[in-house]
Every structure is written in structure tokens, then in C-alpha cells.
Ligand SMILES: *[C@@H]1O[C@H](CO)[C@@H](O)[C@H](O)[C@H]1NC(C)=O
Ligand SMILES: *[C@@H]1O[C@H](CO)[C@@H](O)[C@H](O)[C@H]1NC(C)=O
């Protein structure tokens with residue numbers, strides 16, 4: 406009886422996510438003369454249920470760039486980090502974390518799915534690797550990716566691979582391929598990914614890749630529906646994709662499944678091929694240890710911590726400040742209204758994103774099942790949120806007062822974590838932008854191999 410009702414709750418939750426997309430409110434900023442970080446800070450999207458209540462934990466920005474720097478200074482970059490972090494001393498342990506347990510997992514393959522809050526998770530992975538002196542697979546150029554449009558790893562474009570042995574951490578873009586990654590990571594590495602409501606993901610990608618990367622096929626679609634690009638896109642996604650373009654060059658065509666390695670042959674026909682999609686999902690279930698859900702970000706972090714036996718400090722993150730600056734400006738914007746989604750539009754988008762919808766619902770149910778099976782899980786989530794809020798407060802104070810990054814706060818022991826401290830340097834790292842972080846970790850990686858060669 407209990408089982409049945411829980412099942413019903415889960416089905417309802419899954420449906421709520423689908424239905425709630427219809428009631429999505431978007432306040433989007435006019436993109437002209439905005440830096441990316443201003444753009445990010447100003448985007449607010451909220452999903453509400455049909456009775457008007459804000460549902461679940463969703464307050465993600467439509468373009469979910471990772472937590473921004475604290476100062477609001479768009480010019481913040483790696484050079485602002487305290488000099489000792491850049492001094493070339495490979496022994497400097499940035500975060501000074503002691504491993505919480507012997508069972509702590511240090512080999513993680515994290516597949517970074519586009520526009521699914523994965524930059525926040527990437528920041529967590531980078532900080533973990535800095536604190537533990539781990540080897541991270543990275544492109545030589547921090548503005549680049551390992552492979553944004555394919556599965557192969559070009560050894561000339563990545564920072565040295567240790568001749569013997571594996572890398573520890575993967576957290577930059579590459580299309581998932583089990584066999585390719587097996588050459589770089591041990592079989593015991595824990596495989597992790599995160600997915601997001603497909604409509605949110607696609608809208609986020611639409612905005613990000615049209616405004617920031619000026620992708621021509623997206624700009625053409627926006628031009629065609631210039632009075633209401635959101636409805637235009639959801640009701641006519643084909644006008645935002647060129648049939649002649651490779652599927653991997655688009656971020657609005659089932660990109661989550663593409664990033665997770667869906668076979669691209671006969672892609673359009675595959676959207677209706679239930680057998681093929683089911684096979685893909687059951688493969689993913691075998692290949693991945695954990696598929697997290699953006700809409701349950703804090704729950705996802707706690708489940709990640711438990712799975713990897715990491716400390717609570719490792720999963721603390723800073724949120725994007727979605728303060729509604731420039732409200733008047735985006736009230737005037739073409740993006741700024743609740744999309745009018747009738748059943749035709751919905752159905753069109755659902756067919757277009759069919760693979761991603763199957764993916765999302767499949768792993769949402771698995772995720773909820775996992776959480777339900779965990780002991781005192783929500784208690785830990787609450788404790789985690791408290792700790793995170795306290796750290797955020799401290800970090801903003803450090804940032805505002807320009808205090809030394811050696812300043813620290815201590816957080817007490819709880820049932821889930823030993824006591825730990827967070828320093829101003831930790832704050833800098835948590836707030837660091839993706840490319841700056843890639844540059845910093847890449848520098849570390851180079852120093853480490855120099856050291857290894859001289860040993
Ligand atoms: C989301 O944002 C709204 C408005 O800024 C706020 O009232 C609400 O508490 C936020 N919800 C969560 C879960 O953070
Ligand atoms: C970090 O790793 C490198 C390479 O394995 C090693 O030479 C160095 O001593 C390590 N540093 C620390 C602080 O463990």
C-alpha cells in the first residue's frame with residue numbers, strides 16, 4: 406500500500422515537472438552591451454506549479470553560468486587570486502582539507518552536460534582536485550574544451566598524460582564514450598552526470614548560444630520569430646536548426662542525450678525509435694553510477710557526497726546572485742514574458758526533444774528512488790544548506806571588506822561531517838569563473854608533471 410502510494414507520488418512529481426514547464430516565467434535581460442557575467446546575474450527563471458506556487462528548488466538562471474565572482478567585477482580573473490596560489494609551488498595545498506575518510510573516492514569521470522547547472526558541479530570537482538593534488542584531464546588552452554563536438558581525445562591538445570597510470574578527474578566537455586575514456590581513467594572511477602528539465606535546458610542553450618556565441622542558425626530562427634522567440638522556438642524548433650548541420654554542432658537538439666553519447670545515425674528517426682532510446686538508457690544505467698538532477702541541486706550534492714565519501718566542505722558552492730537588477734530593462738525585452746504554450750506548441754517541442762524527455766524522466770525516477778532509500782537524507786540536506794548559507798555570508802563579507810584571504814570561519818562537526826574551516830582563498834576558488842579555474846588547474850597540472858619528471 407505504502408509502496409503504491411509512493412509510486413503514485415513519483416509519477417505525479419515527474420508529471421509536475423513536465424506540466425510545470427508550461428507555467429514557466431522568464432525575465433530575461435536585453436543582451437546588448439552586457440558582459441556575460443552581468444547577463445548571467447540578471448537572468449531569472451522560475452518554474453511554478455499550476456496553482457501558482459513556486460515548486461521544488463528551482464531558482465536556476467536560464468543561462469546557468471557557474472557561481473559568479475563575489476565582487477560583481479566582471480574583470481575578475483585568475484590574476485586576482487592571492488599570489489601564493491600562482492607562485493609555482495606545487496606543494497601548496499590550496500584548500501588544506503584532510504580527507505574525511507579512507508574510503509574517499511578520488512577517481513571521478515564527470516560528464517559535463519551543456520546548460521544543466523554542470524558548471525557549478527565542475528567548480529566543485531576542480532576544487533576537490535586542487536585540495537588533493539589530483540590529475541585532471543584538461544585541454545592545453547583553457548578557453549578550449551577537451552572535445553566539444555566529438556568523442557576522441559587528441560593527445561596533442563591536452564595537458565600531458567602521465568605515461569603510466571591514469572588521470573584522476575574528468576570534468577570538462579567531451580562526448581561520452583566508454584571505450585575512449587577507459588584509456589584515461591580506471592574502471593573504478595565513479596561515473597557522474599547531471600541532467601535538467603529538457604525545456605529549461607533547451608531555452609537556456611537557445612539564449613546562451615545565440616546571445617553569447619551568435620550561432621547563425623539560432624539567430625536566423627530568432628529573426629524569423631522576432632516578436633516572440635520563445636514561442637517561436639518551442640513551436641518551431643526546426644527553424645532553429647539546419648538539417649545540413651551535424652547534430653553535435655547544435656545545443657538545442659536533444660543535447661543532453663548527445664553529450665551522454667547517444668548514437669547519432671538517423672537522428673531524426675531515432676526520436677521515434679523507442680527500442681533505440683530504451684537501449685541507450687539501459688546502457689547509461691550500467692555505465693553511470695550517478696545521474697543527478699538540476700532541479701534538485703542540493704539533494705544532488707548530498708547524494709554525490711555520500712556516494713563519493715567526500716566531506717561536506719567539498720560540496721559547498723556559492724549561488725549565482727540572481728538579484729533582479731535592470732528589471733525595467735528586461736521588462737521591455739522580447740524575452741520577457743511567460744511563454745504562451747498551448748498543446749500544439751508543447752507537443753511539437755516534446756516530439757523535438759523526445760530523447761531528452763525520456764532521459765530526464767527515466768533518471769528523475771531513479772534519483773528519487775535513491776534518495777528515498779537513504780537514511781536521514783533530508784536532515785543532511787538541511788544541515789548542508791545551513792552550512793552553505795553560513796559560508797556564503799562569510800564569503801560576501803570577505804569580498805566586501807577586502808579582508809585577507811587568510812581569514813577563516815570554522816563550521817562545527819555534525820552527524821555528517823567533521824568540523825571544517827573555510828578561508829578567503831576558498832571563497833575565491835568557489836567564485837572563480839570557469840575559464841580562470843581551467844587556467845589555474847591547468848597550471849597546476851603542468852607543474853605536477855614537471856615535478857614528476859624530475860623525481
Ligand atoms: C526563489 O526566488 C524567490 C524570489 O527571488 C524567493 O522568494 C524564493 O525563496 C527562492 N526559492 C528558493 C528555493 O531559493
Ligand atoms: C603532488 O603530486 C606530484 C606528482 O605526483 C608530487 O610530485 C608532489 O609531491 C605532490 N604534492 C603534494 C603536496 O602532495
Ligand SMILES: *[C@@H]1O[C@H](CO)[C@@H](O)[C@H](O)[C@H]1NC(C)=O
Nearest residue numbers: 551552554555556557558559
Ligand atoms: C573530437 O572527436 C572527433 C571524433 O568523434 C574527432 O574527429 C575530432 O578530431 C575531435 N576533436 C578534437 C578537438 O580532438
Ligand SMILES: *[C@@H]1O[C@H](CO)[C@@H](O)[C@H](O)[C@H]1NC(C)=O
Nearest residue numbers: 674675678679680681682684
Ligand atoms: C531502431 O533502432 C535500432 C537500433 O537500436 C535499429 O536496429 C532499428 O532498425 C530501428 N528501428 C527503426 C524503425 O528505425
Ligand SMILES: *[C@@H]1O[C@H](CO)[C@@H](O)[C@H](O)[C@H]1NC(C)=O
Nearest residue numbers: 636637640745746747749750
Ligand atoms: C499555439 O500557439 C502558437 C504560438 O503562440 C500560435 O501560433 C498557434 O496559433 C496556437 N495554436 C492554437 C491551436 O491555439
